[in-house]
Amino acid sequence: MIRANVIERADEIRSAFQNASPFRHACIENFLDEDIAKQALADFPDFDEDAARNEFGDVGRKAVNTDLPRISPFYARLSDYLVSDDFVNAMSALTGIAGLKPDVNQFGGGTHENLDGQSLDPHVDFNYDMATGRHRRINLLIYLNPVWDEAWGGCIELHRNPRDPEHDETAAFAPLFNRAVMFETNEHSWHGFRRIAIPPGSPVQSRKCLSIYLYTDDRPEDEIAPPHGTFYVPPPLPDTLVEGHTLTGEDIAEIRDRIQRWSHWLEFHQKRELRMSREIEDLRVMVAPEAHYINRGVRHHVAAMLREAGEVVIALGNAVGRLFGRNR
Structure with a gap:
């Protein structure tokens, strides 16, 4: 299914991947056989609100379908194919990363569709299956977008910091039809895209892509981190918001949007800390009294974790405070 000349250019692509900045990546045109790419678009599932819940439980403008076999016989x-040796070996040849394993659980991968108005803040992904x-x-x-204008936003952006x-x-790439962007995932592989703004009457009404993940049993020691979810960095305020600038209606809408994002993340981390506290308390109750001294070290470690979680919430609150202070 990967185009033959992509495999033939494996050495060239691997070299580009290994030497890319801000972190290892490569952009490959005409990645799939043409008939495969066209069928992937033809069978792409309709937007499903049930598959569009965001981290806060709200119905957003991004739908993810992880159950590919149920979409169509083609999918x-x-x-x-995506769990086959042929595919995995090809990806190892293109990246130079040995021992790649397929995403057998398809957690978070699959078809991704983003509607007009959707954006994706810079983030690093969860790091373990x-x-x-x-x-x-x-x-x-x-x-899988037949046409795309960079002025519409939605270009994948890879960030150093x-x-x-x-x-x-x-480094930025427009989401053009049958273009593949592959990149390593680690603790600094920040990526996202700016808000999509597709004009009325355009031949496409959304941003479509296939998202595929690959894993290994181990990785370089200096890249190993504790298991975590996805970390986001809300974007900064526009550069135009400086002293002396007269706020427009668009500026005010943008500021409100940024504040709402910060507020959502504050609420998210507060709820997560409360959930962690409840789970730890349940575990504490389960521990027998005679294990008090044995588990002292564990309890100290857990207390430190809770302090760190609290510090995250405080830091987010301070950041929102600074944002308000900047725009008085």
């Missing part, structure tokens, strides 16, 4: 064949314990190593994004916008280095 069932595609799903089989919790069912297998394997390390997440590669994201492969195959775009989105927390430092003044010194951030980025």
Whole structure:
């Protein structure tokens, strides 16, 4: 299903991948055989609100279908291919990462559709397949948009450090039909895209892609981190918001949107800390009294974890405070 000349160019693509900046990645045109790419678009599932719940439980403008075999017979064949030795070996040849394993659980991968108005803040992905314990190593994004104008937003952006916008280095790629962007996933592989703004009457009404993940049983020691979920960095305020600037209606809407994002993440982390506290309390009750001294070290470790979680919430609150202070 991968185009033959892509495999033939494996050495060239692997070299580009290994030497890319801000982190290892490669952009490959005409990645799939043409008939395969066309069928993937033809059978792409309709937007499903039940598959569009975001991290806060709200129905958003991004739908993810992880159950490829149920979409169509074609997607069932595609799903089989994505766990095959042929596909995995090809991806190892293209990236230079040995021992890649397929995403047998399809957690978070599959078809991704983003409607007009959707954006994706810079983030690093969850780092383990919790069912297998394997390390997440590669994201492969195959775009299925027959036309796309960069002015519409939605271009995948790879960042060196989105927390430092003044010194951030980025690489950006438009989501063009049958273009693949593959990149390593680690603790600094920040990526996202800006808000989609498709004009009325355009031949496409959304941003479509296939999202495929690959894993390994281990990874370099200096890249290993404790298991975590997806970490997001809300974007900074627009550069136009400086002293002396007269706010427009668009500016005010943008500021409100940024504040709402910060507020959502504050609520998210507060709820997570409360959930962790409840789970730890349940575990504490289960521990026998005679194990008090044995488990003292464990309890100290858990207390430290809770302090760190609290510090995250405080830091987010302070950031929102700074945002308000900047725009008085």
